[in-house]
Amino acid sequence: MVRFRISGAAALLGLLGACAQPAPAPLVVDPYAGRPSAGYTGNLAGLGATAEDFRTTAGDTVLFSQDQATLGAEARATLVRQAEWLKRNGSFSSVVEGHSDEQGTREYNLALGARRAGAVQEYLIAQGVEAGRITTRSMGKERPLEVCSTPECYDKNRRAVTIVQPGAGV
Amino acid sequence: MIRLTRTPTCAHRPKAALPTLLAAVAAAWLPLAGPVLAQEAPAAGAVAEAAPSADAVAGDEDSGPLRIEITGGQVEAMPIAVAPFFDEGGAAEMARQVQQVMTADLTGTDLFRTIPPEAHVARPQGFDEPVAYADWRAVNAEALVTGAVAVADGRVTVKFRLFDIFSGQPLGDGIQFDVEETSWRRAAHKAADQVYARITGETPYFDSRVAFVAESGPKDARLKRIGIMDYDGANPIWLTDDSALVLAPRFSPDGQQLLFTSFARGAPQVMLMDITTLDTRALKQEAGTMSFAPRFSPDGRWIVYSREKSGNTDIWQMDVATGAERPLTSTPGIETSPGYSPDGTQVVFESDQSGSPQIYVMPADGSGEPTRISFGPGRYGTPVWSPTGDLIAFTNQQDDRFHIGVMRPDGGDEKMLTESFLDEGPTWAPNGRVVMFTRQTPGGDGTPRLHSVDVTGRNMRPVDVQGAASDPDWGPLLP
Structure with missing residues (x-):
């Protein structure tokens, strides 16, 4: 694995050189799809490639049971990989975004999403990631991944997503 | 019996130049x-x-x-x-x-x-x-x-x-x-x-307005903006654009200000808007925390709201003018959706400290322990005290069905007024005889719409709003 301690654009070059793959289309996690600016303008290419690397090698999403913020075995394994990635890439900070399914009231779900994000944050810190590199926010039930109203969709929507971004770390 | 008071003849609106x-x-x-x-x-x-x-x-x-x-x-x-x-x-x-x-x-x-x-x-x-x-x-x-x-x-x-x-x-x-x-x-x-x-023999309510959130776009990328309309859905005007996610507007007692929750800075934060000037400021918020679910006290001096830190959400109270704040609850559970009794002496809220969300009442000055008042089947949330003080409206979830219901402040005489896939967030007409709420239909095309129901539960009807809408807050009777 290539170890990065360099800025975004250089990181992209490094990735291309090492893997000799065609450049992937920049894939940007946009938690606020539809906003005129998601706040990432100016560094999208580098961020896209790096966020992609984080998602591919660590996995950015952990899932929760109904009404729960408890981390299951699968979630803990993902978070161990996330912590390793963040420790390897010390110039990156992260935002943990907690989500709920649409069952329950808007306000309770905001608090529940925060509880989930908090559980992830706490676990990452316990794995050795500096506390100052992890912020949290809750989206409640406002940004479902799946739009259908079935238990299968709800399972995917009860999640916490870790979004990494360069340059704002320690 | 209602009597109209003579109002001074102030026929001319102030002609202040308005910026937008x-x-x-x-x-x-x-x-x-x-x-x-x-x-x-x-x-x-x-x-x-x-x-x-x-x-x-x-x-x-x-x-x-x-x-x-x-x-x-x-x-x-x-x-x-x-x-x-x-x-x-x-x-x-x-x-x-x-x-x-x-x-x-x-x-x-x-x-x-x-x-x-x-x-x-x-x-x-x-x-x-x-x-x-x-x-x-x-x-x-x-x-x-x-x-x-x-x-x-x-x-x-x-x-x-x-x-x-x-x-x-x-x-x-x-x-x-x-x-x-x-x-x-x-x-x-x-x-x-x-x-x-x-x-x-009731006090009136037709000449009143409702703040709400207008929704557009797909379910996974919903755009929201805050509007105000006549109680019957006519004359909508817009107070925010949809560049940031906004939730749950709440009128001040005099109808001149709105509290709402905005994601403009990333995490949810309580904002206060002057409706006349549209001047908006964020209320004091410690870095790394979230604040949401605000409501004014009846005298307009205080707000109660939910404040989240390190994943835990409690009820806090803030002096709007000074920003001085203090916690009203401090538990590992989720406490949210607080609101005052009309006399300002008590706060009703929901908490899951018992294992599932339930409704509690506590003294507004923090001087006593919360008392649980909901004991029926299912989960309870979004309690709102009626302006007349006699009832508390709430959201109740039993399995995968939702209800808007009312109960007395001591928890007695519980009555469910509605049932659907997803009803939530009741708000009271100024006379305490009608409740407006959000009803969302299921699925990818699921759309929230506003409905009203009277306290007998017999007269439920959609509010005639153009497009999808949610989070109604019924303002005071206009003078």
């Missing part, structure tokens, strides 16, 4: 104390003369011959005749519209049904003509509304009278409202409010 179109639109309804001049009809006029015994009839609430008890066993709507409103100058179309709005207000309560005009026997030729009671009895009208409208120089004059047909007497004074032409619906609502109040 949005502000100008917002201001159009804002001079709450300005445009509607409620006055008793001039003593020399026929309106007042026609109502000599008004006090005798209307002043005694219990012995009045014409009365609907909303909380009683009333199941049949009262037949009421609305005679065609007269055009007393330049008001042909306006007379029809005022009558239509007034009639819709009354029939929308399900407490009244109108007798179709083609069935009317009496055909009065003018507003001042004596009432042919026998003709109205012949069509089984129990009450009669007559009205006249005039439009001149950008102003609308609406006058109406109410008659008790069986006793053959006027019910209360005739009243005249003068408004700017753009506020003609307010005059219609004011007149309908008078009819409603005189017959039900």
Whole structure:
């Protein structure tokens, strides 16, 4: 694995050189799809490639049971990989975004999403990631991944997503 | 019994230059104390003369011959005749519209049904003509509304009278409202409010507004903006754009400010907006925390809200002017959706400290322990104290069905008013007799819409809002 301690654009070059793959289309996690600016303008290419690397090698999403913020075995394994990635890439900070399914009231779900994000944050810190590199926010039930109203969709929507971004770390 | 107070003649709206179109639109309804001049009809006029015994009839609430008890066993709507409103100058179309709005207000309560005009026997030729009671009895009208409208120089004059047909007497004074032409619906609502109040004995609510969130776009990338509309969905205006996710607007007690929750800075944060100027500021918030679910105290000095830190959410109280704040709860559970009792002494909220979300009441000064008041099946949330203090409305979830319900503040007399895939977030009409809430349909095309239901649960209907809408907050009765 290539170890990065360099800025975004250089990181992209490094990735291309090492893997000799065609450049992937920049894939940007946009938690606020539809906003005129998601706040990432100016560094999208580098961020896209790096966020992609984080998602591919660590996995950015952990899932929760109904009404729960408890981390299951699968979630803990993902978070161990996330912590390793963040420790390897010390110039990156992260935002943990907690989500709920649409069952329950808007306000309770905001608090529940925060509880989930908090559980992830706490676990990452316990794995050795500096506390100052992890912020949290809750989206409640406002940004479902799946739009259908079935238990299968709800399972995917009860999640916490870790979004990494360069340059704002320690 | 309701009486209109004479308001000072302040006919002209302040002409402050407003910076944006949005502000100008917002201001159009804002001079709450300005445009509607409620006055008793001039003593020399026929309106007042026609109502000599008004006090005798209307002043005694219990012995009045014409009365609907909303909380009683009333199941049949009262037949009421609305005679065609007269055009007393330049008001042909306006007379029809005022009558239509007034009639819709009354029939929308399900407490009244109108007798179709083609069935009317009496055909009065003018507003001042004596009432042919026998003709109205012949069509089984129990009450009669007559009205006249005039439009001149950008102003609308609406006058109406109410008659008790069986006793053959006027019910209360005739009243005249003068408004700017753009506020003609307010005059219609004011007149309908008078009819409603005189017959039900309740305080009125038609001349009021509702803050809400308008929604557009796909379910996984919803755009939201805050609007304010008349209680019946008319005249929507926009207070925010949709560049940031916004939730749950809440009026100040005087209707001049709005609290809401914004994601503009990433994490949810409570904002305070002056509705006249649209000036908006974020309330004090410690870095790394979230704040949401705010509500004003009845005196407007305090807000209660949810504050989250390190994943845990508690109820906090803030002095709006100084930003001084303190926690009201401190548990590992989620505490949210707080709101004051109308006398300001207690706070109702939801907490999952028992293992599932339930409703609790505690002293607003933090001096005592919370008392749980919800013990029925399922989960409870979003409690809201009625303005009259007698009931708390809430959201209840049983398995995968949602209800809007009401209970007494001690938890007694629980009653579910609605049931659907997803109902949530009740808000009270200013008189505590009707609740508005959000109903969302399931699936990828699922759409939230506003509905209202009265406290008996018998009269549920959608609010006529263009497009998807959620998070209603019913503001005060306008002056």
